[in-house]
Amino acid sequence: xxxxxxxxxxxxxxxxxxxxxxxxxxxxxxxxxxxxxxxxxxxxxxxxxxxxxxxxxxxxxxxxxxxxxxxxxxxxxxxxxxxxxxxxxxxxxxxxxxxxxxxxxxxxxxxxxxxxxxxxxxxxxxxxxxxxxxxxxxxxxxxxxxxxxxxxxxxxxxxxxxxxxxxxxxxxxxxxxxxxxxxxxxxxxxxxxxxxxxxxxxxxxxxxxxxxxxxxxxxxxxxxxxxxxxxxxxxxxxxxxxxxxxxxxxxxxxxxxxxxxxxxxxxxxxxxxxxxxxxxxxxxxxxxxxxxxxxxxxxxxxxxxxxxxxxxxxxxxxxxxxxxxxxxxxxxxxxxxxxxxxxxxxxxxxxxxxxxxxxxxxxxxxxxxxxxxxxxxxxxxxxxxxxxxxxxxxxxxxxxxxxxxxxxxxxxxxxxxxxxxxxxxxxxxxxxxxxxxxxxxxxx
Amino acid sequence: xxxxxxxxxxxxxxxxxxxxxxxxxxxxxxxxxxxxxxxxxxxxxxxxxxxxxxxxxxxxxxxxxxxxxxxxxxxxxxxxxxxxxxxxxxxxxxxxxxxxxxxxxxxxxxxxxxxxxxxxxxxxxxxxxxxxxxxxxxxxxxxxxxxxxxxxxxxxxxxxxxxxxxxxxxxxxxxxxxxxxxxxxxxxxxxxxxxxxxxxxxxxxxxxxxxxxxxxxxxxxxxxxxxxxxxxxxxxxxxxxxxxxxxxxxxxxxxxxxxxxxxxxxxxxxxxxxxxxxxxxxxxxxxxxxxxxxxxxxxxxxxxxxxxxxxxxxxxxxxxxxxxxxxxxxxxxxxxxxxxxxxxxxxxxxxxxxxxxxxxxxxxxxxxxxxxxxxxxxxxxxxxxxxxxxxxxxxxxxxxxxxxxxxxxxxxxxxxxxxxxxxxxxxxxxxxxxxxxxxxxxxxxxxxxxxxxxxxxxxxxxxxxxxxxxxxxxxxxxxxxxxxx
Numbered sequence: 036x037x038x039x040x041x042x043x044x045x046x047x048x049x050x051x052x053x054x055x056x057x058x059x060x061x062x063x064x065x066x067x068x069x070x071x072x073x074x075x076x077x078x079x080x081x082x083x084x085x086x087x088x089x090x091x092x093x094x095x096x097x098x099x100x101x102x103x104x105x106x107x108x109x110x111x112x113x114x115x116x117x118x119x120x121x122x123x124x125x126x127x128x129x130x131x132x133x134x135x136x137x138x139x140x141x142x143x144x145x146x147x148x149x150x151x152x153x154x155x156x157x158x159x160x161x162x163x164x165x166x167x168x169x170x171x172x173x174x175x176x177x178x179x180x181x182x183x184x185x186x187x188x189x190x191x192x193x194x195x196x197x198x199x200x201x202x203x204x205x206x207x208x209x210x211x212x213x214x215x216x217x218x219x220x221x222x223x224x225x226x227x228x229x230x231x232x233x234x235x236x237x238x239x240x241x242x243x244x245x246x247x248x249x250x251x252x253x254x255x256x257x258x259x260x261x262x263x264x265x266x267x268x269x270x271x272x273x274x275x276x277x278x279x280x281x282x283x284x285x286x287x288x289x290x291x292x293x294x295x296x297x298x299x300x301x302x303x304x305x306x307x308x309x310x311x312x313x314x315x316x317x318x319x320x321x322x323x324x325x326x327x328x329x330x331x332x333x334x335x336x337x338x339x340x341x342x343x344x345x346x347x348x349x350x351x352x353x354x355x356x357x358x359x360x361x362x363x364x365x366x367x368x369x370x371x372x373x374x375x376x377x378x379x380x381x382x383x384x385x386x387x388x389x390x391x392x393x394x395x396x397x398x399x400x401x402x403x404x405x406x407x408x409x410x411x412x413x414x415x416x417x418x419x420x421x422x423x424x425x426x427x428x429x430x431x432x433x434x435x436x437x438x439x440x441x442x443x444x445x446x447x448x449x450x451x452x453x454x455x456x457x458x459x460x461x462x463x464x465x466x467x468x469x470x471x472x473x474x475x476x477x478x479x
Numbered sequence: 480x481x482x483x484x485x486x487x488x489x490x491x492x493x494x495x496x497x498x499x500x501x502x503x504x505x506x507x508x509x510x511x512x513x514x515x516x517x518x519x520x521x522x523x524x525x526x527x528x529x530x531x532x533x534x535x536x537x538x539x540x541x542x543x544x545x546x547x548x549x550x551x552x553x554x555x556x557x558x559x560x561x562x563x564x565x566x567x568x569x570x571x572x573x574x575x576x577x578x579x580x581x582x583x584x585x586x587x588x589x590x591x592x593x594x595x596x597x598x599x600x601x602x603x604x605x606x607x608x609x610x611x612x613x614x615x616x617x618x619x620x621x622x623x624x625x626x627x628x629x630x631x632x633x634x635x636x637x638x639x640x641x642x643x644x645x646x647x648x649x650x651x652x653x654x655x656x657x658x659x660x661x662x663x664x665x666x667x668x669x670x671x672x673x674x675x676x677x678x679x680x681x682x683x684x685x686x687x688x689x690x691x692x693x694x695x696x697x698x699x700x701x702x703x704x705x706x707x708x709x710x711x712x713x714x715x716x717x718x719x720x721x722x723x724x725x726x727x728x729x730x731x732x733x734x735x736x737x738x739x740x741x742x743x744x745x746x747x748x749x750x751x752x753x754x755x756x757x758x759x760x761x762x763x764x765x766x767x768x769x770x771x772x773x774x775x776x777x778x779x780x781x782x783x784x785x786x787x788x789x790x791x792x793x794x795x796x797x798x799x800x801x802x803x804x805x806x807x808x809x810x811x812x813x814x815x816x817x818x819x820x821x822x823x824x825x826x827x828x829x830x831x832x833x834x835x836x837x838x839x840x841x842x843x844x845x846x847x848x849x850x851x852x853x854x855x856x857x858x859x860x861x862x863x864x865x866x867x868x869x870x871x872x873x874x875x876x877x878x879x880x881x882x883x884x885x886x887x888x889x890x891x892x893x894x895x896x897x898x899x900x901x902x903x904x905x906x907x908x909x910x911x912x913x914x915x916x917x918x919x920x921x922x923x924x925x926x927x928x929x930x931x932x933x934x935x936x937x938x939x940x941x942x943x944x945x946x947x948x949x950x951x952x953x954x955x956x957x958x959x960x961x962x963x964x
Contacts, residue, residue: 141550
């Protein structure tokens with residue numbers, strides 16, 4: 036086996052050095068009643084070349100091949116990824132390093148993450164970002180727990196029903212063993228969250244909303260922030276499509292206390308939903324309540340600028356059960372990827388790309404409307420929107436599938452009341468030709 | 480003194496991203512629009528973020544220079560105890576980048592993504608076989624996330640039996656994440672002191688275990704690198720009083736093909752694919768922390784999970800006892816692919832060999848360094864060995880000083896000051912992918928440093944000498960945090 040460098044002779048001499056007769060005898064302290072009865076039943080080893088073939092066969096089992104156009108976003112977006120990104124992130128000095136516990140040997144990771152934190156905070160209009168959380172869903176759950184820590188003693192959190200249904204499921208999972216109550220805020224006919232009931236909720240610690248929300252609708256965050264603060268609660272905004280903030284007002288400027296969400300859009304392949312990137316930011320006054328790793332700037336003995344992991348006293352390895360979270364790792368390389376992506380676009384590029392996504396979606400909405408379909412929610416959207424059809428869309432979707440187009444996500448599974456309606460997403464990777472092909476099928 | 484590996488080679492200084500660039504530059508192509516420009520509702524329009532504009536060469540040089548300030552497993556030996564910094568095969572990254580897998584959308588209907596589901600199903604099967612347990616969830620995104628899932632299962636299990644338990648036993652040799660994970664689930668950690676031989680005494684567990692205690696969370700092999708040899712007896716005590724046994728399987732790399740976790744009495748165990756199964760650590764992640772359970776706890780696992788019916792794979796979500804969803808989608812799939820690839824390349828015999836050689840390497844270092852460094856538990860170890868700086872106290876040299884000096888010799892330091900049961904701990908985990916030559920050089924370097932500690936302690940106090948930056952002021956960083964530029 037080429038990853039195991041030991042020759043038989045070396046093994047022999049090393050066993051002599053440790054005064055053990057055989058490799059098996061190294062495990063003398065493992066009692067017989069803990070031992071396996073038989074060898075592991077796994078497929079026989081294969082070579083690299085056979086593995087390549089096997090991967091090809093598995094890829095062949097996918098009905099949806101890379102040349103398909105998948106017009107689904109819903110938390111996982113198809114954006115172009117420039118080749119410099121895999122080239123730089125696969126540099127093994129980044130890829131094969133651990134969490135930067137020894138800063139003198141990890142300045143590359145540390146400066147890269149410091150830059151990621153800075154760009155993320157600027158994007159979302161917030162004071163500080165952490166080095167990342169697992170994904171958008173766990174980021175939301177952690178944000179809610181953080182909000183509860185800040186609010187102290189209050190027991191209720193209100194979560195918009197227009198937040199990604201999977202994220203809400205994860206929140207339910209995290210909250211199950213606690214005595215906190217999760218209240219759902221309904222959405223209005225225009226696709227925005229209804230905050231009118233907030234005033235009646237007492238004991239409210241946190242209000243969470245997503246923008247653009249699961250329906251692609253841009254929420255009125257300023258109004259939501261005002262209503263939340265009126266109720267003396269912490270205002271959290273979540274997102275699944277950070278590119279929107281190239282065009283749309285950022286949550287910080289609208290009064291958010293904590294902003295978190297999924298960063299997969301920023302140069303990370305969809306990869307069946309993971310690894311992604313939980314982006315996490317907050318106002319300065321709350322940083323000591325934040326979960327996760329933080330990189331901070333400092334100086335070395337000679338006064339030179341450098342970076343370290345900091346505020347570790349919040350963390351599990353120091354505080355143990357009193358930590359702000361149990362999180363130990365982050366999505367380091369994905370954060371680095373998002374940092375490179377944001378830097379590659381730049382301020383000018385991110386506006387242009389966000390604009391292109393917006394224009395495509397608006398074109399598609401207009402053409403679908405002309406073809407007789409309806410746009411379900413009237414509020415402004417970014418690159419996703421919900422469509423209803425005069426007649427069942429299923430057969431049109433099947434015909435489009437034969438043309439290598441996966442036309443939207445049927446919503447009945449996630450919102451019973453929206454059964455038969457479809458959530459569509461178009462990004463810069465979808466040409467007018469593809470949108471027109473969908474429109475033609477709608478007309479048929 | 481022999482020539483050490485490390486020299487102050489040519490690395491370049493590099494400013495922060497926003498200290499360079501010129502407005503109007505771009506490092507990414509954006510196609511001309513093929514649709515008319517639409518009107519943006521002024522109510523939602525923002526001004527866009529204040530990002531610097533950089534060209535492609537700016538970006539490539541920036542990150543290439545940054546990477547050169549880093550040290551990875553590919554650079555050299557990285558014996559960070561408990562973190563298992565083994566070599567990460569390049570082929571695994573290539574397989575994970577297979578276009579049909581890397582571009583798969585996570586919400587496709589099952590019939591459209593049989594390939595990804597097949598691979599997950601197979602990996603579930605492999606991990607069950609390797610641990611000896613029955614059922615697996617691949618959703619948790621990291622070890623600590625797996626622990627949280629395990630604790631949620633504890634909570635759901637006891638709730639299903641109508642019992643409310645508020646405490647959990649956690650040995651002092653467990654990972655630091657364990658108490659924090661338990662606390663998230665409302666379980667109050669009760670510390671279990673390990674015995675003088677570094678392992679848990681069943682009598683201590685028997686004294687602590689009661690019907691208000693949900694069970695025990697034990698790291699096995701533990702963080703002293705020792706096998707908890709009384710594990711079956713401990714499990715029996717826990718089970719008798721209605722509790723569950725959680726094993727932190729972060730150190731599974733030491734016992735593959737040797738130990739059967741079910742026979743040990745373990746009910747739930749998480750694995751760290753980025754440790755045992757060679758997936759890269761990425762400077763802090765992404766990892767993956769699958770959770771394996773015995774049959775009677777299968778119904779509590781997160782949903783959805785991949786099941787096979789005839790020759791078709793599907794995602795099964797209908798399970799009323801499940802703790803629910805723990806990840807937005809299916810876990811860190813790209814990491815799961817790498818672990819799948821590794822297991823296919825290795826097969827059963829090589830995986831067992833991995834554990835044997837990992838243990839051989841650790842014992843070899845322990846034997847070769849125990850005359851120079853204080854060894855608090857002198858007994859056969861598993862995949863790692865733990866020394867302390869006790870012998871260096873007279874010279875006023877600390878673990879930190881020796882760790883920093885190792886950098887000048889071209890090594891990443893071991894894990895230091897952990898586990899907490901050893902004062903000034905130096906926790907060395909060489910892993911199986913280091914050859915005897917590499918180990919000998921490392922041992923020689925450490926011996927040299929021990930000599931320096933006696934003869935010239937100042938050289939250690941000032942170390943490292945040749946890294947990009949010298950020791951950094953962590954106190955000021957924490958007192959006056961500067962988290963953005």
